[in-house]
Amino acid sequence: MKDIAERALNQAQLAGASYADVRVIHQRSETLSVKDGRVDAFARAGSEGFGVRVIAGGAWGFAASNRLTTAEAARVAKLAVAIARASALAKTSDVRLSPLAPMRASYATPVRRDPLEVSVEEKLALLMKADGAMRRVEGLAVAESSLEAAVEDKLFASSEGSVIEQRIVTCGAGIEATAVSDDEVQTRSYPNSFGRQAGTAGYEFIEGLGLEENAERVADEAVQLLSARQCPSRTTTLILDGTQLALQVHESCGHPIELDRVFGMEAAYAGTSFLTTEKLGGFRYGSELVNIVADATAPTGLGTFGFDDEGVPAQRTPVVRDGVFVGYMSSRETAPLIGQESSGTMRADGWNRIPLIRMTNVNLEPGSWTLDDLIADTDDGIMMAVNKSWSIDDRRLNFQFGTELAWEIKHGKKGELLKNATYTGITPDFWAGCDAVCDARHWQLWGTTNCGKGQPGQTMYVGHGVAPARFRNVRVGIV
Amino acid sequence: MLGEKHARTLLEGALSACEADQAEVLLVAEDSALTRFANNTIHQNVAERNASLQVRAVVGKRIGVASTNSLSAEPVRRAAESACAMARFSEEDPQFVSLPGPSGAIAPLPGTYAEATAAATPAQRARAVRAIIRRAKDDRLVAAGAFSTSEIEMAVANSLGTFAHHAATSAEANVVVMGDTSTGYGDRAGVDVKDVDVEALAVEACGRAVRSANPRPIEPGEYAVVLEPYAVAEMLDYLSYVGFGALQLEEGRSFMAEKMGHKVAGEGITIYDDGLDPRCFGLPFDFEGVPKRRVDLIVDGVARGVVYDSYTAGKQGVASTGHALPAPNTMGPLPGHLHLQPGDRTLEQMVAEMDRGVLVSRFHYVNVIHPLETTITGMTRDGTWWVENGEIRYPIRNLRFSQSVLGALSSVRSVGREVKLQRGWFGGSLVPALSLDRFTFTGKTEF
Known part of the structure; x- marks a missing residue:
């Protein structure tokens, strides 16, 4: 790997690059899926x-190849410089990077x-x-379970003298139970939707998920949802x-809070952001109970x-402190551009x-409630769990989510199961209505494996640590 | 480019290294480049050479799939051996019948490859981007978008004698232009980079942004709409995703499950999939090497069919329609080349015929709420207007919709006569504008 790097x-600098970095990567992955008692997919890549x-020339260029030879390294480096010079044909100013001390280091999950x-x-x-x-469970139409694992070895080297080796190991697993009637399809997922719960960890992470222990309950909930009342x-x-x-x-x-979005760099695809730079340090993002870190x-x-x-x-950056927006996720x-x-x-x-710029683990800090106390303290409301659908406008203000599960809450007790629940709101109004967050005992890191961004498209693994929380005055059951 | 001869040698080498009852090798090789711009400057500019060689081994009814992106002999042999070993370790899939047998020589599809696209340079892309930016600046707008060119080669072979090879190119440009209070969008795609008219694209996007400046809020509710082709294509994609595949049908997850032969949309609605139409990045065969067939999905509003791969076709005892995705595929077959049959109206006529309603350019962040009811939600984006007495009266702020696609298609008033090509994952769709009597907006946003 190092000879390629x-x-x-060398070739990039000879061709005139004022800065260059290279990443050489080997990735191995495995997918295993079981459906209704048979192997649905078994693949290694x-x-x-x-x-x-x-x-x-003050502008960016990038080129990549699957051919790991030094001759190809030279071709690709020259191509990257040629592409940068083409970029310079339509530049308005030179790219400047924030300072970074060169380092030789390694990291492994x-x-x-x-x-x-x-x-x-x-x-x-495990899956069977x-x-x-x-x-x-009687009445179940489809049972699916799957696991995925990947090991990525990467070498980063830059013209500033950094050489960093990392091994990132990710894995996760999940189950999905689907029940079908003439007019309903209801799916229940465990531990999370999107196929699985995942983390940077070894196989012990999958062993700890309790798939078998929760399978019957989840399947039963899918069947119950067919006859549940509409939210x-x-x-x-x-x-x-x-x-x-x-x-x-x-x-x-x-x-x-992705600073590239804020500066319009993603405008053509995913959109921009309502958290514009003049809001940094003063904008009330949510109630005083809302504390978020990346x-x-x-x-x-x-x-x-x-x-x-x-x-x-890697860093831990405050994003929202006591409800006030205080930090972005940024790049060199x-x-x-904001003096950081x-x-x-x-x-x-x-x-x-x-x-x-990609989310790391964007976490809502725990509060002080137990979930039982939170429900007991709620006279009239709805509890929702496990995402089913999601949509948000291109500045991240108007959102609508649907969940697999919902329950009516009456007089402090979790009651009737409801189906096809949805809720909607405007981001700062919604977070302003947050009046309770559960404590550290309820806090858990969830893995999101399908975060899309960029052109050409990229899919990133990101994390979110949260504990259940309560929000006042939310519109639910959108029709 | 590898070329057919080299590709065949590679695939045959992988097949011979795979000691299984049946084996299949899929090769996809790509040279692609994309120039991205924002804030009226090129800020990302990339090129990539990559390949994927994937071996599916079948031992009895046990299946394993292994892939590599290195086309050297040793990694290819390892992938073949690994797939065989995985198949032996796996459990049986009793529903598997067979890999598809050979279907004779597959005729090449003309009009899917252009030398000019394959030869496109970074400077050429930069000049195209500069032309878009110049036009945006003329209107005091800020442009963001991408211009990409790619050359792709696909080959499939299996141990039953199937062999298929196809080479194609594509060029695509898209742009969002932004003013103080509005945005506008446009995109173009084609096999030949010379057909991607960036000047026309910039004029279209800038026109939308200028015409949608200073939008006024309106209250959500049920309105008549005219959907431009960008919005129609997205709506159709989601309808296809929840309903047009044989696996969803078989499992009762498709809206087509109980409705085959019944009316599901207005009479003016005919939807079919045709991968052999070179206008929408045609593909002569699927990822199993099965020749593509045209499939009627909805004809004159009546549900008529779904698409099959060899696995779902084997289970149902019918022929594959050539809609397999790469193995292992847990989603089942899907259409990749959707056509919504055009009607007889221009967009201007559709607006002129509307009493009160909304003209929508484009949707954003659409998602399925209820698959059997085909209910989706999403936002409008990049140009939305209020229409009254046949005239566009003023731009409006963006709205959230929650709407059954079939419900919307059942209220079709007229269908546009011009079709627009929208690029998809491995194909594209050809769709016109639609005028619909009922469309439900359930929320609004601040811009």
């Missing part, structure tokens, strides 16, 4: 290659059991047991469980690493993509 950096990012070394038999047995437990349309008090609140944080806080150091978080893909060390290019240094959030989803 050295050749690429390997991907290797390198990407060279340069500044030449702490792992007890390498998930790619665990036998297929063991993994299949959960599958069997789901299918014992009513009204404005009420809403309690969100951790899985749904994680996505609420993701969409309404995580994306709008933390790339949280153990097992899906957005946890040692160094970002610009070689900046964007941070100087990079907060270390640049990541690429492979060797063939440029790093972009």
Whole structure:
């Protein structure tokens, strides 16, 4: 790997790059899915290659190849410089990077059991047991369970002298039970929707999920939902469980604090942000109970690493403090534009993509309530759990979410199960209505495996630590 | 480019290294580049050379899939051996029948490859971007978007004698232009980079932004709408996702499940999939090497069919329609080349025929709320207007909609006569504008 990196950096500088970095990456992954008692998918994939990012003529260029030879490294480095010079044809100012001391370092995800070394038999047995437990429930139409694991070895080297080696291990698993009637399809997921709960961790993470133990309950809930009452349309008090609140944080806080979005760099695809720079330090994002951090150091978080893909060390950055917006996620290019240094959030989803500002683990800090007390304290409302649908406008203000589960709350008690629940709001109004957050015992890191951004598209793994919370005056049951 | 001969040698080498009852090798190789701009400057500019060689091994009814992105002999052999070993370790899939057998020589599809696109340079893309930016600046707007060119090669072979090879190019440009109070959008795509008219694209996007400045709020509610093709294409994609695949139908998850042969949309609505139409990035065969067939999905408002791959076709005892996705595929087959049959109205006529309603350019962040009811939600974006007495009266702030797609299509008043090409994941759709009598907006935002 190092010979490729050295050749690429040398060639880029010879061709006139004022800055260059290279990432050489080997990635191995495995997917296993079981459906209704049979193996639905069993796949292993390997991907290797390198990407060279340069500044030449004051503008960016990037080129990447799957051919790991020094001759290809030279070709790709020269191409990256040629592309940068083409970029310079339509530049308005030179790119400036925030300072970064060169470093030689390494990082590896702490792992007890390498998930790619665990036998297929063991993994299949785990999924088959959960599958069997789901299918014992009468009325279930489809039972699905799956796990995924990946190991990424990457070398980062820059013309500033940094050489950083990292091994990032991710894995996760989940189950889905689907019940069908003439006019309804209801799916229940565990531990989370989008196929699985995931983290940076070894196979022990999957073993701790309790798939089999929860399979029958989840399947039973899917069947019950077919005959559940439709979530009513009204404005009420809403309690969100951790899985749904994680996505609420993701969409309404995580994306709008990406400084590249704020500066319009994503305008053509994902959109911009309502959290414009004049709001930094003074804008009331939510109630005083709302405290949010972007933390790339949280153990097992899906957005946890040692160094970002610009070689900046992982950091823990305050985003919302006592309800006031105080911090962005930034890069070496964007941070100087607001007089700061990079907060270390640049990541690429492979060797063939440029790093972009991506969420790390954007976490809502725990409050002081127990969930039981929170429900007991709620006279009239609805509790919703596990995301089913999501949508938010291109400045991240008007959102609408749907959940798999909802329950009526009456006189402090969780009551009737409701189906097809949805809620909507405007981001700062919604967070202003937050009047209770559960405590650290209820706090859990959730992994989001499908965060899309950029052109060409990139999919990133990010994390959200949350505890259930309560929101007043929320419109639910959108029709 | 590898070329057909080299691709065949690679695939045959992988097949011979795979000691399984049946084996399939899928090769996709790509050279692509994308120039991205924002704030009237190029801020990202990338190029990539990559490949994927994937081996599906079948031992009895046990299946394993292994892939590599290195086309050297050793990694390819390892992938083939790994797929075989995985198949042996796996459990049986009793529903698997067979990989598809050979279907004779597959005729090349003309009009899907252009030398000019394959030869496009970074400077050429930068000049195109500069032309868009210049036009935006003339209107005191700020432009963001991307211009990309790519060359892709796909080959499939299996141990039953299937072999298919296809090379294609694509060029795409999209732009969002922003003013103080409004935005406008446009995109273009084509096989030949020379057909991507960036000047016309910039004029279209800038026109929308200028015409939608200073939008007024309106209250959400049920309105008549005219949806421009951008919005129609997105709506159709979601309808396809929840309903037009054989697997969803079989599992009762598709709205088509109980409605085949019944009316599900207005009479003016005919939707079909045709991968052999070169106008929408045609593909002569699917990811299993099965020749593509045209499939009627909804004809004159009546549900008529879904698409199949070899797995779902084998289970149902019918022929694959050539709509397989790459293995292992847990989603089932999906259409990739949707057509909504055009009607007889111009967009201007559709607006002129509207008493009161909303003209929508484009949707944003759409998602499914209820698959059987085909209910989706999303926002309007980049130009929305209030229409009264057949005239566009003023731009309006963006609205959230929650609407059954089939419900909307059942209220079709007229269908546009011009179709627009919208690029998809591995194909594209050709859709006209639609005038609909009923469309439900459930929320509003601040811009």
